[in-house]
Amino acid sequence: MAQLELKNIHKSFGLIDVIKGVSLEVRSGEFMVFVGPSGCGKSTLLRLIAGLEDITSGTLSFDGQVVNALAPSKRGIAMVFQSYALYPHMTVFENMAFGMQLAKGSKEQIKHRVEQAAELLQITPYLRRLPKQLSGGQRQRVAIGRAIVRDPKVFLFDEPLSNLDAALRVATRLEIAKLHHSMNNVTMVYVTHDQVEAMTLADRICVLRDGLVEQVGTPLELYERPDSMFVAGFIGSPKMNFLNGARAGAFQADTIGIRAEHLEIGNRDGAWQGKVIHSENLGSDSYVYVDIGAAEPLIVREDGTSIHNPDDVISVAPMAGKVHRFDRAGKPMRN
């Protein structure tokens, strides 16, 4: 496992600046997730760490050693691609063994490592099969197995779950989490656009926007103390409710944010009145959309099945201490 340090990383493609100055530390053994909207540069950043792209300026160090000039295979990294990128004409065994063969490993060594990794991922029965004979989930495990065989200092994941269906995604997420623990907490850097994946897998999350770091912190830190309206709105599902105007003014702020799970239905001092537009019943919770005359409907979370129907008039109030206040620049006001 290794500690990564990014110092003032810039990356441009021709005249277009994609990464505009990222400085970040990934601690040894932690599971760091890069998350952000499309085009924020998270995949590019991952590829810079891998060495698949050149760093325009700035330093990238592994355990204190500057690695800008090193080719990917010399950095001690392994990568799991979004589309798995398995060699179609090689068996699972050959796929996993390829890297070691190129490094002139001995046959016994290769066999041992491949079988060990296959055992860990439960893909031993497939070692003689070709990728096209496997399902999506199995292929994903082979891709991870190939990475494990390299015995890397840093594991890189580029949106590995995007090509899987929803159920498989949840199952594989668990596998990846277990993997992290079983491999003595090797350093992992994981890229996703899905903030649920980020929240569930990460030790720390780095939120990126437009080539710059918005905030770095543990999932709970990002959830409870977002450093900007962007992070507040990005983390958490459903999206945080934002209100401005008089309602925000009542809290001495330019804009206020309140999560769906922090709103209560019922009449109280300072409650907002509104009409129910629609409610989504998911069985375990319900989300009620209320029109209180603001630009967008308020989303309120309720336990179990909602008793409120469209056109019902109800009152909604925020729980004490759960209102996020933001100034005109979108920065949080905390005092």
Add this chain to the structure above:
Amino acid sequence: MVWTLAKKTAFYALVAFIVVVAVFPFYYAILTSFKSGTSLFRVEYWPQSFSLDNYVSVLSQGSFIRNLANSILVATTVVVLALTMAVTAAYALSRVRFRGRSLLLLTILSVSMFPQIAVLAGLFEVVRFFGLFNTMWALIFSYTIFTLPFTVWVLTTFMRDLPIEIEEAAIVDGATPWVIITRVFMPLMWPALVTTGLLAFIAAWNEFLFALTFTSSNMTRTVPVAIALLSGGSQYEIPWGNIMAASVIVTVPLVVLVLIFQRKIISGLTAGGVKG
């Protein structure tokens, strides 16, 4: 109902017409090749007689078998050389970003536009200079001018379509460009290699102008020139029977090859055209 029937009949009539027009000359050549003596000079639409005289005559007299061997040798060598150079060049042109790449691609394409006659004079000089005149090597050497640009162009198009993530996975595994070409790309590309090789083989097999100009004796000639120069006993006697027999010998293997590889050939032809 009647109108649909009429339309269908007309359609199938058109289809039949196309097939007959396409195939008839070949059929007639085969027909003629099995005729002998005076029956040659009677026009017959259906097989009336059967004789192998012409074939015996073509294969035993002169150097036809030698010519066939020459053609096979030249075409095969040219294709192997061209493919070898083209595979590596295609990798550079399709997967590595460098300055001047599109200019180079354009230049290669433009070379295939050269009229052969424009380089004939210059090639003549080069061939004589290296002492290659009237040898196989003159042809192998000069045929590169059209096989190489074609194979490079088609293979570049195919390689461009290979997924980039597989190449990146190989890079992370520590593969050098040579390893990537030989152990990752080529196994995936062999259908394209076969098609391209076949198309280049056919082009080399058919070539006439260079073969006519750079060879001067029957022993070194290739098949197209041999057939064009097939002459009979006297100045005025054109040995049509022999010519047809020779034509059939040369064409049947080609037609069989083309029919077997139909789909690949069609996709190869259109890949060069539509995408390029």
Add this chain to the structure above:
Amino acid sequence: MTVENTAPPAPSMPSPVEIAASAGRIKSELLAQRVRAAMIFLIPMIVALIVVAGWPLFRTIYFSFTDASLTDLYGAEWVGFKNYLTWTTLKSGRVVFSGVLADAGWWNAVWNTVRFAAVSVVLETILGMIVALVLNANFAGRGIVRAAILIPWAIPTIVSAKMWSWMLNDQFGILNDLFLRLGLISEKIAWTASAGTAMTAVLIVDVWKTTPFMALLILAGLQMIPKDIYEAADIDGVHPIKQFFRITLPLVRPAIMVAVIFRLLDAMRIFDLIYVLTPNSSQTKTMSVIARENLIDFDKFAYGSTMSTLLFVLIAAMTILYIWLGRVQLDGGDR
């Protein structure tokens, strides 16, 4: 809990590597390695093309400016544009022009070539379109038709020429026999020998041979048109003929344009067919044929080189014009 501080701790004196990296002067060895490999891979091909195409072309052009002959290639002396066009004034005051550009035989060849190219390409495009439309339709036996039309394309040009020579033979040819029986002609025609029909004979064979190629290229273009457009038109009650002109033709135009330009350039260079089918016919002698005649048969090597150069210039001009027009159209407008 403090919010994560993303700025790196104040560094002690940065190493030279770090300074270079942050200034953007370190490039990954991966990129350098790949470019180096690319250069090595390209060199054999580039050398081959220079030796086989570049140098000979240069020499041909050079020879056109000399008085070289087959027997004395290296004793050639520079004569400037004498082979192209020159004039002398006789004692009588009459000006006599000589050189390729004043050669009636040359201009006849040019005219033959242009005539042949124009007619053959038009015929082959129209017929190719018809065959392509037939092949695009779904009917039993489609495979047989596709195989059948590959036959004319697969047969070597020389063999086609001989086959058709035989069929067009004035005394024993089957074509004369057939036409006589059908009452289309009243007496046997010497197709390849007589001046009036020589070009027709050449066109017959070339169209037979090349229409399949055009048909296949156009078919590829046709197959890229989504079928639902036609279904929508059917529902709208659009007549099939109108469908062809308003839907098919515009959408298949790019494929046709590519096919046409390839064929046109090929037709301008034609040699094999003419040489074998109608040798020594002034009605069909094209630029390639007359150039070779001068080069090899007449030992007017420099003269023939001049003709070759002129043909090359013509084709180059056509290609450049096509590219320029294509680019103008792409930038200009209908895209």
